[in-house]
Amino acid sequence: MTLAGVAVLAGCGSVFGGGILDTTGKVAFDTPMPVPPLADSHADASGRTVFELTARRGTTEFLPGAQTTTWGYNGSYLGPTIVAQRGEKVTVDVTNELSETTTVHWHGMHLPAAMDGGPHQPIEPGRTWSPQWTIDQPAATLWYHPHPHGETLKHVTMGLAGMVILKDEAEEALPLPRDYGVDDFPVIVQDRRFTDAGQFDTGTRGFIGPVGDTILVNGAIGAYLDVTTDVVRLRLLNGSDARSYDFGFGDRRSFDLIATDGGLLPAPVRLTDIRLSPGERAEVLVRMTPGEQLTLRSFPVDLGIPDVTAAMNAGRDTLDVLQLRAAPTLEQRGTVPESLVPIERWDAARASVTRTFTLEGFEINGKHMEMGRIDETVVVDTLERWVVTNTQGMPHSFHVHDTQFQIASIDGAPPPPELAGWKDTIYAAPHTEYVLLMRFTDYTDPDTPYMYHCHLLWHEDQGMMGQFVVVNPGERAGTPTSPASQPHAGTRAGAGPRTTEMTHDH
Numbered sequence: 001m002t003l004a005g006v007a008v009l010a011g012c013g014s015v016f017g018g019g020i021l022d023t024t025g026k027v028a029f030d031t032p033m034p035v036p037p038l039a040d041s042h043a044d045a046s047g048r049t050v051f052e053l054t055a056r057r058g059t060t061e062f063l064p065g066a067q068t069t070t071w072g073y074n075g076s077y078l079g080p081t082i083v084a085q086r087g088e089k090v091t092v093d094v095t096n097e098l099s100e101t102t103t104v105h106w107h108g109m110h111l112p113a114a115m116d117g118g119p120h121q122p123i124e125p126g127r128t129w130s131p132q133w134t135i136d137q138p139a140a141t142l143w144y145h146p147h148p149h150g151e152t153l154k155h156v157t158m159g160l161a162g163m164v165i166l167k168d169e170a171e172e173a174l175p176l177p178r179d180y181g182v183d184d185f186p187v188i189v190q191d192r193r194f195t196d197a198g199q200f201d202t203g204t205r206g207f208i209g210p211v212g213d214t215i216l217v218n219g220a221i222g223a224y225l226d227v228t229t230d231v232v233r234l235r236l237l238n239g240s241d242a243r244s245y246d247f248g249f250g251d252r253r254s255f256d257l258i259a260t261d262g263g264l265l266p267a268p269v270r271l272t273d274i275r276l277s278p279g280e281r282a283e284v285l286v287r288m289t290p291g292e293q294l295t296l297r298s299f300p301v302d303l304g305i306p307d308v309t310a311a312m313n314a315g316r317d318t319l320d321v322l323q324l325r326a327a328p329t330l331e332q333r334g335t336v337p338e339s340l341v342p343i344e345r346w347d348a349a350r351a352s353v354t355r356t357f358t359l360e361g362f363e364i365n366g367k368h369m370e371m372g373r374i375d376e377t378v379v380v381d382t383l384e385r386w387v388v389t390n391t392q393g394m395p396h397s398f399h400v401h402d403t404q405f406q407i408a409s410i411d412g413a414p415p416p417p418e419l420a421g422w423k424d425t426i427y428a429a430p431h432t433e434y435v436l437l438m439r440f441t442d443y444t445d446p447d448t449p450y451m452y453h454c455h456l457l458w459h460e461d462q463g464m465m466g467q468f469v470v471v472n473p474g475e476r477a478g479t480p481t482s483p484a485s486q487p488h489a490g491t492r493a494g495a496g497p498r499t500t501e502m503t504h505d506h
Contacts, residue, residue, distance in 0.1 A: 021317040029323040033223035035181045039080035048089045056097040066198025071158035079162030086168035091132045096123040108142035113448040119149035138263040139171035141235045153457040177233040184233040190216045206313035209242030209458030224323040231333040238276040241457045243314045248273035250295035259283035262404030262422025264340040269417045277427035279455040288326040296322040304429035346437040348408040351385035359396045368463030376468035377477040386436040390428040399425040401450040405438035447478035
């Protein structure tokens with residue numbers, strides 16, 4: 001889409017959001033925040049940890065007396081939290097009990113392309129897909145969600161998503177809150193809009209995609225969290241389809257950012273707010289005093305666009321998200337550590353390959369996604385410099401599968417401290433250039449691609465996505481097989497023997 005095309009859209013009020021929304025002080029906060037259960041697991045005969053996820057249709061009562069049709073993993077909405085340790089060999093048996101084909105993508109995970117769960121790993125109704133890999137990356141907050149080509153927005157909107165928590169020895173050696181559901185909480189934030197009949201409504205949208213007027217936290221409206229410790233760790237995930245948030249607290253107190261998408265920062269960063277676009281994560285520590293009530297709020301977010309256009313794309317909203325209620329007495333968790341884990345900063349001058357990516361309309365480098373086309377061929381273990389530029393006057397984002405990257409510069413300047421850690425997703429502000437440094441390690445497959453794409457899900461579904469393969473030196477890219485024509489490698493019907501075609505461990 002050209003800038004002229006965007007101007008035409010801007011004149012069509014029916015496709016844009018409904019103006020400025022302010023829910024400050026208007027949310028009842030009368031629902032205890034659900035804490036997603038930890039995913040059950042068992043060890044198979046080889047000692048591999050096996051998790052089970054079943055995608056199924058159900059109903060959920062978000063609004064009193066209304067049963068909303070939803071999808072979930074092992075339940076009616078969202079899914080359990082998967083917890084795994086670095087070095088652990090895992091299998092996830094994903095069964096599809098829906099009436100349509102889906103996938104499960106492990107967002108932020110380093111793993112073989114055939115296990116990635118993108119559009120080339122479809123799971124048809126009634127079948128089970130069993131990816132296997134070894135956890136080999138630092139402690140981090142990741143997540144999982146569907147990735148079927150052209151249908152990701154629908155599947156995520158219906159409720160298919162869940163959190164992944166990775167652990168390692170370096171994180172466990174630090175004096176941080178890590179007691180799940182006690183002082184360490186997943187906070188999956190989504191916006192939804194409901195029809196008069198209580199069903200999800202995606203008809204109101206800006207250029208960014210569908211915009212909701214109601215906030216869900218872990219699937220609950222008006223959620224509150226009873227806090228029993230003086231320091232609490234919130235693992236914030238922007239699980240929305242299109243909306244970006246600027247998270248802070250109602251009294252504008254400061255908090256400590258300790259981790260971003262790919263794991264811990266070198267040291268805590270003291271902030272009063274943090275912007276998260278769809279798919280981004282942030283781990284924050286907030287200090288509470290006995291008996292107080294504190295509101296997690298999203299303030300008007302800097303999208304890098306004029307206020308009038310920002311208002312049409314959820315950028316001027318102020319939203320009460322979650323209420324924290326401190327107990328009369330609080331268990332002491334001590335002081336926040338001054339340092340966390342070291343990060344070796346890569347030197348952009350040492351990158352041997354530079355790739356450029358231009359974001360415009362619903363295209364990357366002037367192309368829409370094609371399942372049978374490989375756009376980029378990456379040589380394993382090579383430091384690469386990806387120059388990503390949003391040449392348009394409207395919001396986009398950029399997500400890369402399989403790896404965590406470093407932001408070398410934003411419009412030529414060093415990134416701020418909150419963006420100086422490991423990332424897999426960034427907000428791509430209009431008319432802004434981002435230089436990203438990344439290295440793809442361990443896994444090669446000339447025929448099975450990973451994705452890079454805008455994580456505004458409507459944009460992704462319109463084709464704002466490309467494909468790359470990782471190969472050995474001297475090897476050339478193959479041709480990916482269309483999922484519609486390939487045998488269903490790695491899937492099985494019912495409870496038959498697990499196939500082994502999809503097994504690649506590092």
